[in-house]
Amino acid sequence: xxxxxxxxxxxxxxxxxxxxxxxxxxxxxxxxxxxxxxxxxxxxxxxxxxxxxxxxxxxxxxxxxxxxxxxxxxxxxxxxxxxxxxxxxxxxxxxxxxxxxxxxxxxxxxxxxxxxxxxxxxxxxxxxxxxxxxxxxxxxxxxxxxxxxxxxxxxxxxxxxxxxxxxxxxxxxxxxxxxxxxxxxxxxxxxxxxxxxxxxxxxxxxxxxxxxxxxxxxxxxxxxxxxxxxxxxxxxxxxxxxxxxxxxxxxxxxxxxxxxxxxxxxxxxxxxxxxxxxxxxxxxxxxxxxxxxxxxxxxxxxxxxxxxxxxxxxxxxxxxxxxxxxxxxxxxxxxxxxxxxxxxxxxxxxxxxxxxxxxxxx
Ligand SMILES: Cc1cc2nc3c(=O)[nH]c(=O)nc-3n(C[C@H](O)[C@H](O)[C@H](O)COP(=O)(O)OP(=O)(O)OC[C@H]3O[C@@H](n4cnc5c(N)ncnc54)[C@H](O)[C@@H]3O)c2cc1C
Numbered sequence: 001x002x003x004x005x006x007x008x009x010x011x012x013x014x015x016x017x018x019x020x021x022x023x024x025x026x027x028x029x030x031x032x033x034x035x036x037x038x039x040x041x042x043x044x045x046x047x048x049x050x051x052x053x054x055x056x057x058x059x060x061x062x063x064x065x066x067x068x069x070x071x072x073x074x075x076x077x078x079x080x081x082x083x084x085x086x087x088x089x090x091x092x093x094x095x096x097x098x099x100x101x102x103x104x105x106x107x108x109x110x111x112x113x114x115x116x117x118x119x120x121x122x123x124x125x126x127x128x129x130x131x132x133x134x135x136x137x138x139x140x141x142x143x144x145x146x147x148x149x150x151x152x153x154x155x156x157x158x159x160x161x162x163x164x165x166x167x168x169x170x171x172x173x174x175x176x177x178x179x180x181x182x183x184x185x186x187x188x189x190x191x192x193x194x195x196x197x198x199x200x201x202x203x204x205x206x207x208x209x210x211x212x213x214x215x216x217x218x219x220x221x222x223x224x225x226x227x228x229x230x231x232x233x234x235x236x237x238x239x240x241x242x243x244x245x246x247x248x249x250x251x252x253x254x255x256x257x258x259x260x261x262x263x264x265x266x267x268x269x270x271x272x273x274x275x276x277x278x279x280x281x282x283x284x285x286x287x288x289x290x291x292x293x294x295x296x297x298x299x300x301x302x303x304x305x306x307x308x309x310x311x312x313x314x315x316x317x318x319x320x321x322x323x324x325x326x327x328x329x330x331x332x333x334x335x336x337x338x339x340x341x342x343x344x345x346x347x348x349x350x351x352x353x354x355x356x357x358x359x360x361x362x
Contacts, residue, residue, distance in 0.1 A: 029190075031298075075129075131225075184344065211247065212292055308322070
């Protein structure tokens, strides 16, 4: 979010300094592990759908600017047990906003993607224009774009505390003090380290993903889409096998609490790390449940309603906040950067961000 905001601001001619505790992209935040889904037919309503459409366009523009492939339009297959979720409302809302979404029953799912084994009463919402982003590549692309537009990046520099008054903001870091007219805070799962200057209602959790070797080519990129899978046992998401990487799968719900700064247990520390993912594959995509090729640990920062926080600081209006992306924010990073840049330079965003106010938690 920060790198995108930095690129958007610098392109508008704003004197921009980016500060990161690590050297992005890196493994300490919420963005590593190769890929992130970009879906458009969101359950959160028109505000999310419009943002997703706009985000997709901005990713395409970044691709044109940098000459890099960042987004693969693989299609995304959203599947659910009727006991967990029905796609009826989302389907109507998405079609109303011009998205070419399809409603599929279990037979049709199995016919189009023979690797998927779903019970008779399952259904799907298929988004042919959705897909996945190469997350680290996206960050590197924004990093280059920001630098070319004149932004400066201080990597491996930790923000330790902040002070703000109507005249400006002082940022105390491990490499000195910086003063700015306005500051954007986008600390991902690390926001607690900025307390007491800012206290947000959000819970950082440890999340894992694994890459499993399929026994056949049905799950290969080009043939298999990105997917989400809502089952009575949990909510899962995943990606096709890219150049032999294996099918990547993660679980959206659950996760162990993590305190920022504490060491995080590596993949495989708990039985559930591999077990939850393999059990889902055994049941719903048995042909993809081969050897575990790789596993990694990442972080979510969950707000109580899992909606984002994009707003001004409750006391200091010259401090903008973008956080609480609750495990589904990456796809929006392009448009969130533009929104933050609008807020900083024009005082208002052109998209509806009312849903993301801090005051909703009072
Ligand atoms: C396993 C997993 C799967 C996901 N899947 C998807 C998906 O399919 N689709 C999707 O849209 N989203 C997905 N997400 C969510 C998405 O990746 C996050 O919402 C997004 O990366 C959040 O971006 P961010 O900029 O807020 O956080 P980050 O990318 O973590 O960036 C925060 C940055 O702030 C820096 N920082 C923190 N504290 C300080 C400090 N005190 N001083 C200086 N720098 C600091 C960090 O070093 C970091 O670089 C997933 C997340 C995970 C973990």
